[in-house]
Amino acid sequence: MPFDALPASPAVKVRDVALRDGLQAIARTVPTEIKRLWLQQAYEAGLRELEVGSFVPARLLPQLADTAELVTFAKTLPGLTASVLVPNLRGAQAAMEAQADWMLLPLSASHAHSLANLRKTPDEVLREIEAIRAARDAAGSACRLEVGLSTAFGCTIQGRVDPAEVLRLVRALVDLGVERIGLADTVGYADPAQVAALFTQAFELAGDRLACGHFHDTRGLGLANVYAAWSVGVRRFDACVGGIGGCPHAPGASGNVATEDVAWLFASMGQPTGLDFERLIALRGRLATWLDGEPLHGSIWRAGLPKTLRTPG
Amino acid sequence: MPFDALPASPAVKVRDVALRDGLQAIARTVPTEIKRLWLQQAYEAGLRELEVGSFVPARLLPQLADTAELVTFAKTLPGLTASVLVPNLRGAQAAMEAQADWMLLPLSASHAHSLANLRKTPDEVLREIEAIRAARDAAGSACRLEVGLSTAFGCTIQGRVDPAEVLRLVRALVDLGVERIGLADTVGYADPAQVAALFTQAFELAGDRLACGHFHDTRGLGLANVYAAWSVGVRRFDACVGGIGGCPHAPGASGNVATEDVAWLFASMGQPTGLDFERLIALRGRLATWLDGEPLHGSIWRAGLPKTLRTPG
Numbered sequence: 001m002p003f004d005a006l007p008a009s010p011a012v013k014v015r016d017v018a019l020r021d022g023l024q025a026i027a028r029t030v031p032t033e034i035k036r037l038w039l040q041q042a043y044e045a046g047l048r049e050l051e052v053g054s055f056v057p058a059r060l061l062p063q064l065a066d067t068a069e070l071v072t073f074a075k076t077l078p079g080l081t082a083s084v085l086v087p088n089l090r091g092a093q094a095a096m097e098a099q100a101d102w103m104l105l106p107l108s109a110s111h112a113h114s115l116a117n118l119r120k121t122p123d124e125v126l127r128e129i130e131a132i133r134a135a136r137d138a139a140g141s142a143c144r145l146e147v148g149l150s151t152a153f154g155c156t157i158q159g160r161v162d163p164a165e166v167l168r169l170v171r172a173l174v175d176l177g178v179e180r181i182g183l184a185d186t187v188g189y190a191d192p193a194q195v196a197a198l199f200t201q202a203f204e205l206a207g208d209r210l211a212c213g214h215f216h217d218t219r220g221l222g223l224a225n226v227y228a229a230w231s232v233g234v235r236r237f238d239a240c241v242g243g244i245g246g247c248p249h250a251p252g253a254s255g256n257v258a259t260e261d262v263a264w265l266f267a268s269m270g271q272p273t274g275l276d277f278e279r280l281i282a283l284r285g286r287l288a289t290w291l292d293g294e295p296l297h298g299s300i301w302r303a304g305l306p307k308t309l310r311t312p313g
Numbered sequence: 314m315p316f317d318a319l320p321a322s323p324a325v326k327v328r329d330v331a332l333r334d335g336l337q338a339i340a341r342t343v344p345t346e347i348k349r350l351w352l353q354q355a356y357e358a359g360l361r362e363l364e365v366g367s368f369v370p371a372r373l374l375p376q377l378a379d380t381a382e383l384v385t386f387a388k389t390l391p392g393l394t395a396s397v398l399v400p401n402l403r404g405a406q407a408a409m410e411a412q413a414d415w416m417l418l419p420l421s422a423s424h425a426h427s428l429a430n431l432r433k434t435p436d437e438v439l440r441e442i443e444a445i446r447a448a449r450d451a452a453g454s455a456c457r458l459e460v461g462l463s464t465a466f467g468c469t470i471q472g473r474v475d476p477a478e479v480l481r482l483v484r485a486l487v488d489l490g491v492e493r494i495g496l497a498d499t500v501g502y503a504d505p506a507q508v509a510a511l512f513t514q515a516f517e518l519a520g521d522r523l524a525c526g527h528f529h530d531t532r533g534l535g536l537a538n539v540y541a542a543w544s545v546g547v548r549r550f551d552a553c554v555g556g557i558g559g560c561p562h563a564p565g566a567s568g569n570v571a572t573e574d575v576a577w578l579f580a581s582m583g584q585p586t587g588l589d590f591e592r593l594i595a596l597r598g599r600l601a602t603w604l605d606g607e608p609l610h611g612s613i614w615r616a617g618l619p620k621t622l623r624t625p626g
Contacts, residue, residue: 155620159621188616193583219612220611220613221536223536227540270506299533299534306467306469307469307472
């Protein structure tokens with residue numbers, strides 16, 4: 001049962017990032033044939049943007065070593081946009097070779113997190129992004145660049161992250177000509193007032209290029225933050241089926257906002273996402289088997305849709 | 314560790330309703346001496362408004378039969394406001410005799426829910442409220458009247474509830490001269506856009522008398538709805554420590570928004586509530602013992618406060 005007929009252009013776009021952000025946090029390796037089934041079923045549930053993996057060295061994240069294969073498979077599904085995470089120029093070259101539609105480049109707004117995670121300062125990462133953009137342009141590749149500004153709302157290492165620093169980086173990214181910028185609450189520190197304020201300021205600098213909200217539900221505010229971002233104009237969100245993707249800095253805490261919860265939030269507000277509730281819940285059920293023993297999260301799967309949203313067929 | 318020094322007038326007021334709304338949903342009877350301890354510790358955690366019970370016949374809700382005793386105890390704690398639920402004139406008389414500060418009268422916006430729950434139509438309930446107000450005035454009682462408009466955002470029996478009907482009832486309550494009106498999402502159907510819209514319209518009719526948001530987290534939108542209501546001017550909310558108060562129409566679903574989560578939401582937004590995080594979490598821990606076997610809910614207890622909120626002392 002779809003929440004709504006698949007609209008030509010959904011009011012809100014949801015990118016499921018479970019195959020990368022979710023699986024990256026889980027040590028086990030899901031077989032490629034299962035990932036292909038997963039990807040297919042996400043597509044059948046109405047998802048038209050998926051982050052399918054990461055071009056990092058296989059010795060670091062063996063569970064994502066089949067990323068190129070998944071991009072190839074994703075491109076057989078009509079209208080599906082495949083994103084991949086790339087940490088550096090080498091990864092970007094792999095993404096272009098694989099013909100991914102988008103490469104996602106992480107940039108930590110927290111200096112301390114940037115050093116811990118990428119061993120580079122934010123300004124060094126900016127230079128790497130510039131080199132990637134130049135390489136992409138030189139190669140004539142159609143692969144677009146999206147930068148996710150991680151720890152934009154706070155950092156488990158550094159604590160507070162100055163909004164002025166986030167905005168400085170947003171401006172630098174606009175100047176570098178990346179096609180899309182997102183703000184990410186990597187560790188579940190954001191509150192909705194902060195989300196509304198920071199996105200509002202970032203829109204002034206980046207306009208339509210600011211086009212992704214990435215929230216974790218570590219402390220229960222995930223959906224409140226999605227709503228707050230939507231209320232100031234954000235129309236594209238990352239999420240994970242089953243709410244997978246626990247934060248390594250918050251043991252036992254839940255991870256990304258659940259795709260099925262985000263779909264329910266927007267369906268309840270009359271904002272079509274093109275997603276099919278029952279198929280998302282069915283996929284969540286399969287994840288529980290494929291990831292047997294890993295905690296799943298989210299809310300709507302438990303109580304089901306309210307009577308007011310149930311539609312025939 | 315307080316989120317903030319107890320302000321003379323908190324920016325946001327939280328009333329804990331666990332001793333009534335929470336315990337009403339739980340069959341077991343908590344001994345009065347435990348309830349007194351619970352009430353004392355809620356007070357020490359900074360709560361200054363508590364719903365302590367309900368004046369319904371003890372044969373219907375034996376677990377709330379000690380309500381008068383709890384009101385008496387609550388009134389020994391300086392600055393504590395004690396509310397009690399009253400379903401009818403007889404209950405109102407008991408509330409006045411007990412010298413409760415506020416009596417809370419439920420009024421279902423759903424015609425079907427009103428008949429199922431109170432065996433009266435909403436207009437019959439309005440007449441009962443009028444009789445209660447007249448009796449209160451005739452008695453010269455200082456007990457104030459608050460009406461909680463339940464199922465204001467939808468109903469498990471009737472489905473959709475027309476906002477026009479909710480607003481008609483709000484206007485009637487203003488005309489009846491009740492001191493306070495709240496809108497309640499009794500069954501977890503509300504979405505934040507609906508919450509913002511309905512409170513905005515109700516404020517136009519009731520002004521400052523509209524002074525309570527009551528949300529359940531049945532489908533994960535509890536805190537998003539609290540934020541949405543706050544964003545249009547609501548500054549007073551019901552909540553339950555430990556998120557108790559499951560909805561009988563949604564088995565397995567969580568209940569009221571958790572007091573500790575609401576406190577964390579507002580603390581993170583820089584809106585003082587006067588609540589002490591560690592004491593709320595400690596009380597939650599005691600509830601887990603006192604209500605051994607009952608599911609508790611909420612989010613912040615699991616991951617703890619972010620580094621950005623941790624304050625010395």
